[in-house]
């Protein structure tokens with residue numbers, strides 16, 4: 070019987086493991102289907118994590134140190150995919166890929182939320198090298214320079230407002246002429262002189278060389294006209310896939326309360342609606358989707374787990 074099972078080994082899960090084991094829990098296992106580290110290992114540069122300001126280091130370099138520290142206090146790692154979690158009576162059952170299962174007194178789920186790709190030419194090639202899904206992470210690299218955004222939802226327009234305070238001009242490319250975003254957000258965007266809405270248009274291609282993105286070809290889908298935008302960063306905001314499958318039971322029903330976008334409802338202690346089940350990081354409601362906040366969530370959840378286990382004894 071585990072004191073705590075942690076599902077997902079990104080910044081949230083690793084930090085939860087560090088705090089849980091260093092806080093005295095003896096039997097804590099992190100289930101991570103790949104190498105621990107999470108999404109940030111795909112990043113070529115991170116400069117907004119306090120205390121880490123080394124321009125020649127990648128996200129992978131950054132997470133290497135975390136692993137050493139987080140496993141130092143006795144956290145165990147199983148490189149396995151968790152299929153689903155269930156709770157019958159007091160304890161949880163963690164069903165693992167391949168048919169095995171393990172019981173746990175408490176669970177912290179930190180399986181993240183992955184930005185969707187739009188599918189244009191060059192998107193994968195230049196992802197992390199000029200094509201980004203995170204304005205908070207990468208906006209500053211384009212200080213006083215023009216950027217292009219793809220998408221017409223709330224995220225795209227809210228991030229356009231954020232980027233308009235940093236960048237010289239923000240070009241929002243949207244495939245229709247009406248926006249999915251909330252009307253007040255659209256109004257604020259329309260009131261900004263340096264945000265330009267390019268409707269009925271898609272990104273046809275992102276192009277560049279070994280150094281990274283050099284420009285973007287935008288196609289008007291009504292006229293087929295192509296506009297070439299050079300020297301621009303490209304931000305893609307076309308929705309997210311929340312990695313919430315582990316929280317579904319055998320009938321496909323969520324075992325805890327979720328919001329309409331599939332994010333886990335938690336309170337400020339990272340508690341879900343199920344006793345002993347916690348969630349942390351990018352998959353929770355209102356997540357800022359940053360390493361520093363995911364990590365903070367993990368610490369909060371682990372401290373709560375320690376209290377929860379003590380109360381059970």
Ligand code: FAD
Pocket residue numbers: 076077078079080081082100101102103104105106107108109110111112113114115116117118149150151152179180181182197203206207312315349350351352357358359360361363
């Ligand atoms: P994740 O990092 O997504 O980790 C979730 C983990 O769960 C993954 O490792 C996954 O393999 C595992 N998992 C999923 N399902 C299962 C399962 N069923 N069983 C077992 N394991 C599972 N943030 C910043 O603060 N600054 C930046 O500069 C920055 N740059 C970024 C650049 C890129 C290219 C990307 C993609 C993201 C960037 N971010 C940045 C965002 C940051 O990476 C995320 O906010 C953070 O990683 C979220 O942490 P998490 O632990 O919640 O989830």
Ligand code: NAP
Pocket residue numbers: 186187188219220221222223224225227244245248249271306307308309330
């Ligand atoms: P979203 O609402 O699904 O919007 C995605 C946008 O990307 C849409 O405009 C869509 O176009 C476009 N798109 C999708 N696939 C595309 C493709 N392949 N190529 C080009 N464009 C593509 O996603 P989101 O903006 O991330 O928001 C997700 C949910 O969170 C929404 O319900 C939103 O309201 C909510 N949210 C709320 C707030 C807030 O309340 N403050 C903030 C952020 C997000 P179409 O419009 O043509 O489909």
